[in-house]
Amino acid sequence: MLQWARDAWPSQASLIAGFLSDDPGRLDGFAIGAGILSAVGDYRREAGDYLLLAIGVPDARRRVAECLLSCGSKFLTLVHPDARVAATATIGEGSIICPYAMVSDSAAVGRCVLANYFASFGHDSAAGDYAVLSPYASLGGGARIEDEVFLGLHASVGPGKHLGVRTKVSANSCALVDAPSDSLVFGVPGHIVRRIESR
Template identity: 45%
Template sequence: MLDIVIVGAGGFGREVHAMLWQYVSNQEYRFKGFLANDAGVVGEQPMPGPILCEPEEYRPAATDRLVLAIGNMTARRRVTDALVSRGAQFLTMVHPTAIVAHNAQLGHGVLLYPYSVVSSSARLADFVKLNYFASVGHDTQLGRLCLLAPYATVNGFGVLEDEVYLSTHATVVPQVRVGARSTVSANSAVMQSVGSDSFVFGVPGRVVPHMRFH
């Protein structure tokens, strides 16, 4: 029996927990608890399991399988790097309703929510998350720790470098590259390639370069 540990205890973490047994079998896994920096992050919501400790203090056991459930992009990198350095093993979780092409490539710790789509020859690096109805087209490349909110879309041959965040209904048109650590605002369309640390908003997308929004 393997133990699942959810990294993050906010809304994202509780959301993952609510769907957990749709992803994995309770005959093979049991839920061990959450990792969170501050118990106050959970607010007034009742927690469905224990908070074990802060993520950067956790010492993974050999039977632990972790699931990354942190939305803040800077924290995603910091916490993941700390846990990986201690030998943590992360699950790649694909919801039964997600559509994944047979020749798509998924890295370690990838999380695909219900009704997400990964098309032909797409490549997702480690710790990418696709939220509800998010999609990536054929021959796309998504870098490490990218996060797509509900209904976000990267079209064919599009490239997201590491740690890019696409907000709800954001779109990257075909053959466009989005630089590392960039943010694309909700309902925005990236019509041309943008550099690292950009903030893109509007249709067509307007760019504010060299800014950090996470």
């Protein structure tokens, strides 16, 4: 994510101060030129601070974002210069649209959504807050996924289909029917099971 931020704002790359993590050794072995500033709960926003939510698990994205928002933090929206976003599409605050992702006509992307590289939103599709689209995941035209939905690698949601909150579609699977909240969809065509850990 650090590279995507540097690509998006090349004249401000030196302004990337570092990371927030509850694991002080999380960046050990990485030569990235930015370190851990503090634990998430210890962070206090200073004037001019903005954050990117670089977490790939929907419920963790929500928990961390809510913690940071409660102390007045502000999130940047990152659209990589190699992504394509239609003029009629909307992107929510704090969302990240990675290289080669496509957001089509009248698509609506919620807050703090992560669309990884080559992910695509078909025309009139919608993604709820904190949803994660893994690389090559796709929403067909008019498809709708609710908050905290996770689409694995190459997962797809058929045109006009709806996935309830916290549903997961496993890698290489295709949701061709609506799925209720807290479901797991796997296979082609996708089979639906309710997850044991549903809240």
